[in-house]
Amino acid sequence: MPMSFSKIAIQGIEGSNHYKVITDYFNAQTQIKACSTFREVVDALVHNQVDAALMAIENSIAGSILPNYRLLIDANLQITQEFYLNICHNLVALPNQSIEDITQVKSHQMALHQCGEFFNAHPHIRLIEDEDTALPAKVIAENKQKNVAALVPTGTAELFGLTVIQPNIQDVDSNETRFVLLEKSAKTGIENANKATLHFELKHERGSLAVLLAVMHQYQMNLTKIQSIPIAHKKWTYAFIVDVRFTDAENFKKMSQELTSTTEVFQVLGLYKSGRI
Numbered sequence: 001m002p003m004s005f006s007k008i009a010i011q012g013i014e015g016s017n018h019y020k021v022i023t024d025y026f027n028a029q030t031q032i033k034a035c036s037t038f039r040e041v042v043d044a045l046v047h048n049q050v051d052a053a054l055m056a057i058e059n060s061i062a063g064s065i066l067p068n069y070r071l072l073i074d075a076n077l078q079i080t081q082e083f084y085l086n087i088c089h090n091l092v093a094l095p096n097q098s099i100e101d102i103t104q105v106k107s108h109q110m111a112l113h114q115c116g117e118f119f120n121a122h123p124h125i126r127l128i129e130d131e132d133t134a135l136p137a138k139v140i141a142e143n144k145q146k147n148v149a150a151l152v153p154t155g156t157a158e159l160f161g162l163t164v165i166q167p168n169i170q171d172v173d174s175n176e177t178r179f180v181l182l183e184k185s186a187k188t189g190i191e192n193a194n195k196a197t198l199h200f201e202l203k204h205e206r207g208s209l210a211v212l213l214a215v216m217h218q219y220q221m222n223l224t225k226i227q228s229i230p231i232a233h234k235k236w237t238y239a240f241i242v243d244v245r246f247t248d249a250e251n252f253k254k255m256s257q258e259l260t261s262t263t264e265v266f267q268v269l270g271l272y273k274s275g276r277i
């Protein structure tokens with residue numbers, strides 16, 4: 001289902017996993033603004049350089065990218081869509097290099113986390129964080145760097161003329177990252193949504209989280225995720241991010257009304273269609 005946006009900010013360059021989401025889900029006319037950090041992605045949207053921003057939010061092996069929740073909350077952005085992408089990490093280097101030749105692997109920190117078991121088994125390799133998965137591959141190719149490898153999605157080795165030393169080195173074969181599309185304002189009316197991302201702060205009182213969960217249960221919300229994130233200016237206190245699926249919009253509205261009056265902060269970070277069937 002092609003969707004039209006004139007320009008979308010992503011983290012990473014052509015050949016990265018963010019880039020792959022754009023080519024898989026958006027029409028060919030969509031322009032891309034490649035950014036080196038998630039903060040730059042959000043800033044590009046806030047300053048109207050793009051009409052949407054794509055951001056990885058969690059991975060099935062490495063978990064949530066917590067700072068990204070804070071970025072989207074602080075910038076007051078809305079999640080308008082979500083996408084799940086199958087993630088393969090292929091170890092790539094210049095042609096004729098073997099695993100014994102490799103002394104460094106450069107990649108995005110989330111990608112390195114997803115391949116922990118492989119690197120534990122190859123302790124001679126030093127891991128170095130880079131901006132995304134594709135950039136170090138491009139640099140290896142352009143500068144003909146020997147002894148350095150990168151971790152890239154399927155298809156990216158060919159893009160830069162590199163060779164796959166070892167395919168699929170992620171800890172678990174079936175590895176997925178969930179990406180969210182951010183816009184400045186909500187696009188989907190509740191009638192067209194079946195999923196929401198909510199942000200709460202609760203009174204530090206016995207049972208306050210249990211009561212909140214009971215209200216969600218009462219209105220038949222199906223929780224797909226609960227995540228606590230630190231509130232930096234109130235040391236050792238936490239906000240909660242809750243993803244819910246629902247079938248009845250009226251129930252969602254009633255729950256929202258009730259929770260608005262019983263929580264310290266209640267904010268809908270997005271109403272959208274689930275990326276899962």
Ligand SMILES: O=C(O)C(=O)C[C@]1(C(=O)O)C=C[C@@H](O)C=C1
Pocket residue numbers: 011012015016017018019056059087108110111131132133134177
């Ligand atoms: O570097 C990339 O290829 C990205 O698109 C970034 C990113 C991430 O931020 O999680 C995307 C998916 C994978 O989980 C690994 C890295």
